[in-house]
Amino acid sequence: xxxxxxxxxxxxxxxxxxxxECELLVKRISTSADLAQSWHAYHLIxxxxxxQLAGGDAEQLAPRVREALTEEGKERFHHAxxxxxxxxxxxxxxxxxxxxxxxxLITSHMDSGKxxxxxxxxxxxxxxxxxxxxxxxxxxxxAELSRYLMMHDPYGLTPNPSGDKAGGAVTAMPPLNxxxxxxxxxxxxx
Amino acid sequence: xxxxxxSSADADRLLVKRVQAGDQAAFNALVLKYQQRVLKLxxxxxxxxxxxxxxxxxVFIRAYRALKGFRGDSAFYTWLYRIAVNAAKNAIGAxxxxxxxxxxxxxxxxxxEVQRRMTDEATPERLLYTEELKETINRAIExxxxxxxxxxxxxxxxxxxxxxxxxxxxxPVGTVRSRIFRARxxxxxSIKPLLE
Numbered sequence: 001x002x003x004x005x006x007x008x009x010x011x012x013x014x015x016x017x018x019x020x021e022c023e024l025l026v027k028r029i030s031t032s033a034d035l036a037q038s039w040h041a042y043h044l045i046x047x048x049x050x051x052q053l054a055g056g057d058a059e060q061l062a063p064r065v066r067e068a069l070t071e072e073g074k075e076r077f078h079h080a081x082x083x084x085x086x087x088x089x090x091x092x093x094x095x096x097x098x099x100x101x102x103x104x105l106i107t108s109h110m111d112s113g114k115x116x117x118x119x120x121x122x123x124x125x126x127x128x129x130x131x132x133x134x135x136x137x138x139x140x141x142x143a144e145l146s147r148y149l150m151m152h153d154p155y156g157l158t159p160n161p162s163g164d165k166a167g168g169a170v171t172a173m174p175p176l177n178x179x180x181x182x183x184x185x186x187x188x189x190x
Numbered sequence: 191x192x193x194x195x196x197s198s199a200d201a202d203r204l205l206v207k208r209v210q211a212g213d214q215a216a217f218n219a220l221v222l223k224y225q226q227r228v229l230k231l232x233x234x235x236x237x238x239x240x241x242x243x244x245x246x247x248x249v250f251i252r253a254y255r256a257l258k259g260f261r262g263d264s265a266f267y268t269w270l271y272r273i274a275v276n277a278a279k280n281a282i283g284a285x286x287x288x289x290x291x292x293x294x295x296x297x298x299x300x301x302x303e304v305q306r307r308m309t310d311e312a313t314p315e316r317l318l319y320t321e322e323l324k325e326t327i328n329r330a331i332e333x334x335x336x337x338x339x340x341x342x343x344x345x346x347x348x349x350x351x352x353x354x355x356x357x358x359x360x361x362p363v364g365t366v367r368s369r370i371f372r373a374r375x376x377x378x379x380s381i382k383p384l385l386e
Contacts, residue, residue, distance in 0.1 A: 010370055011371070026216070029205070030213050030219055039219055044385075045327055054230035055319075055320045057239055058246075061221060
């Protein structure tokens with residue numbers, strides 16, 4: 001550590017350092033052990049000259065405070081860790097509880113069909129009402145939609161109701177403007 | 191154009207700002223600066239040196255915890271002073287509420303005197319250390335060249351500014367600053383073995 005820094009430190013203590021030099025120096029006090037030691041010694045000298053020395057015990061204060069604050073920091077960290085572990089555990093239990101509750105509700109619904117049964121068919125099992133293979137049933141709306149798409153699909157990509165791909169639809173495509181493509185073959189297919 | 195100078199309180203303000211930003215080492219610098227004054231203040235209320243040390247430690251810990259809310263309306267030491275007086279008064283209050291302490295009745299003057307002497311006898315090393323520190327500093331001051339001694343005494347004991355010292359000593363401010371620094375350095379070297 002240079003003499004210049006220590007001289008600045010001495011001036012800072014006396015409130016005689018230009019403002020612009022202060023901030024950096026104060027930062028250095030908290031990062032340089034040597035500078036902190038000089039800071040300590042200079043203040044001790046001033047206290048002794050003003051007869052403000054409390055006793056040898058005072059020199060134990062800084063290490064004791066530092067240790068206590070470090071311990072407190074560790075304690076807070078452990079406390080936060082404990083709290084995190086507990087909250088994770090509680091959240092896990094809550095999720096399991098909710099899953100169990102949902103499962104029992106579903107089971108109870110499956111066991112008694114009253115809830116979903118139509119009003120006129122009380123006592124009908126839900127299973128028989130729910131487990132209808134709707135895909136096998138004729139769906140008028142769906143058939144109508146498929147027909148509509150067939151008629152309005154110029155590329156013939158929509159399967160027809162019989163399940164065949166409308167391969168012939170390609171020929172029904174409007175011809176490409178070959179002149180705009182610099183003489184490319186009109187047989188270009190997609 | 192003269193540069194704007196700081197006051198001694200400005201250094202505290204900057205250190206406080208750093209502590210508030212999470213720099214614990216900056217708080218250590220504040221403790222190093224004020225530990226003697228705080229312990230001396232607490233010792234005026236709490237006679238037992240061990241208890242006084244505990245209370246002084248508590249003062250700094252309380253200050254550290256409360257520092258986030260310190261807005262700087264007053265000087266840091268004024269604020270710390272209030273914490274110290276409150277903590278010392280609380281400690282006295284606690285001692286009054288618990289009259290039997292360490293097997294001795296603190297209401298009994300004879301027993302209190304016995305306890306005081308026992309405590310004094312228990313801390314000869316501490317008293318010796320303080321005495322040695324004072325003696326070493328005084329001796330080092332005596333051994334300084336007269337300009338250096340005069341400059342540091344005008345600053346530390348009389349509390350004069352560099353400008354005022356420059357007028358008294360008929361020297362430039364820069365010379366005063368340098369003399370005070372050199373005086374501090376010389377004395378600091380002499381007490382170094384005691385601080386290790």
